[in-house]
Amino acid sequence: MSRTSDTSHTSDVLIVGGGIIGLVTAWRAAQRGFAVAVVDPEPGGGAAQVAAGMLAAVTELHYGEQTLLGLNVESARRYPDFAAELTDLTGHDLGYRRCGTLAVALDSDDRAHLRELHALQRQSGLDSEWLSGRECRRLEPMLAPGVRGGLRVDGDHQIDPRRLAAALVAACERAGVAFHRTWAERLSVLRERAAGVVTREGVVLGAGQVVLAAGSLSGRLAGVPDDLLPPVRPVKGQVLRLTVPERYAPFLSRTVRAVVRGSQVYLVPRENGELVVGATSEELGWDTTVTAGGVYELLRDAHELVPGITELPLTETRAGLRPGSPDNAPLLGPSGLDGLLLATGHYRNGVLLTPVTGDSMAHVLTTGELPDVARPFTPKRFSTVRTEQPA
Numbered sequence: 477m478s479r480t481s482d483t484s485h486t487s488d489v490l491i492v493g494g495g496i497i498g499l500v501t502a503w504r505a506a507q508r509g510f511a512v513a514v515v516d517p518e519p520g521g522g523a524a525q526v527a528a529g530m531l532a533a534v535t536e537l538h539y540g541e542q543t544l545l546g547l548n549v550e551s552a553r554r555y556p557d558f559a560a561e562l563t564d565l566t567g568h569d570l571g572y573r574r575c576g577t578l579a580v581a582l583d584s585d586d587r588a589h590l591r592e593l594h595a596l597q598r599q600s601g602l603d604s605e606w607l608s609g610r611e612c613r614r615l616e617p618m619l620a621p622g623v624r625g626g627l628r629v630d631g632d633h634q635i636d637p638r639r640l641a642a643a644l645v646a647a648c649e650r651a652g653v654a655f656h657r658t659w660a661e662r663l664s665v666l667r668e669r670a671a672g673v674v675t676r677e678g679v680v681l682g683a684g685q686v687v688l689a690a691g692s693l694s695g696r697l698a699g700v701p702d703d704l705l706p707p708v709r710p711v712k713g714q715v716l717r718l719t720v721p722e723r724y725a726p727f728l729s730r731t732v733r734a735v736v737r738g739s740q741v742y743l744v745p746r747e748n749g750e751l752v753v754g755a756t757s758e759e760l761g762w763d764t765t766v767t768a769g770g771v772y773e774l775l776r777d778a779h780e781l782v783p784g785i786t787e788l789p790l791t792e793t794r795a796g797l798r799p800g801s802p803d804n805a806p807l808l809g810p811s812g813l814d815g816l817l818l819a820t821g822h823y824r825n826g827v828l829l830t831p832v833t834g835d836s837m838a839h840v841l842t843t844g845e846l847p848d849v850a851r852p853f854t855p856k857r858f859s860t861v862r863t864e865q866p867a
């Protein structure tokens with residue numbers, strides 16, 4: 477049993493989780509005049525330290541995810557102003573690169589799959605251009621000679637999530653956000669209302685409103701009533717970082733991606749010479765081991781796409797956990813317990829959805845209502861399903 481002491485810290489808004497979603501919520505809430513605190517042992521850590529940072533609303537479109545597409549596109553639209561504001565405020569270069577994306581096919585099955593994606597993109601009113609294999613290689617000469625065609629999407633960009641996280645920590649500090657560098661152990665509930673959290677050390681952090689933004693850990697906070705725990709699960713992604721030596725630059729000028737034997741592979745070239753290769757997608761619970769098999773498959777698939785990568789130094793291998801939700805879309809807004817809001821479940825789109833999440837959470841914290849753009853993502857969409865399940 478944990479020790480507890482009297483409430484020694486109180487805030488208007490307490491954010492549980494200092495990843496990019498928690499940080500952007502804290503920053504935007506502080507800008508609205510709230511006294512804000514964040515509880516996290518390592519603010520700016522988490523999945524942003526692993527993610528490649530593709531802003532891929534168009535190339536990551538999937539059947540059945542039209543509603544999510546609206547939110548993704550809106551967040552992409554807000555990115556230029558969001559990045560400029562954050563850079564002006566903090567002086568941090570975010571590595572925001574409006575470079576576009578090329579999704580290519582390596583065989584006739586891949587090409588058929590890409591043609592279907594192209595049709596779906598067109599039906600959805602998105603900009604995307606079909607290119608022959610030769611046209612793809614003209615754009616990106618390092619591509620394998622066997623590339624059979626591809627989709628040029630000039631609107632899918634990238635940002636460096638590590639720089640984004642550092643800038644958000646700086647922006648929060650400037651806005652007066654308090655950081656409690658520890659674990660939130662339990663939600664404190666008083667008179668059927670969330671009232672703060674108790675930390676691992678037994679300190680009570682009181683708050684008028686609590687936002688649970690703990691990524692894949694969001695479904696595990698003790699004290700949240702069972703039927704209101706967000707249905708979020710960890711989905712492991714292994715990611716590699718390589719370095720492009722000066723003499724090979726420019727190795728790639730935009731993000732290049734493909735589906736190889738059913739698995740996604742992408743190569744994201746940064747202006748500073750880093751080349752990020754991702755990512756596996758594994759349902760293995762809380763495991764974050766980097767495996768020989770994961771690294772092998774990523775290198776094998778990336779090599780089929782861009783054979784020259786085998787010349788590059790491999791500088792880092794890492795695994796992170798995406799917060800997956802049952803419909804692959806985030807849970808935003810009131811949870812069903814007064815005073816407890818959610819900002820979690822962003823799955824593959826956390827970096828892309830950072831601007832719209834910050835704005836939407838600040839809006840709901842201020843008014844009690846989600847803005848129109850975020851309304852379909854209320855956590856309450858899952859409550860009927862759960863009450864219908866057998867006990």
Ligand code: GLY
Pocket residue numbers: 530713754755798823824825
């Ligand atoms: N959005 C890329 C990934 O989750 O791997």
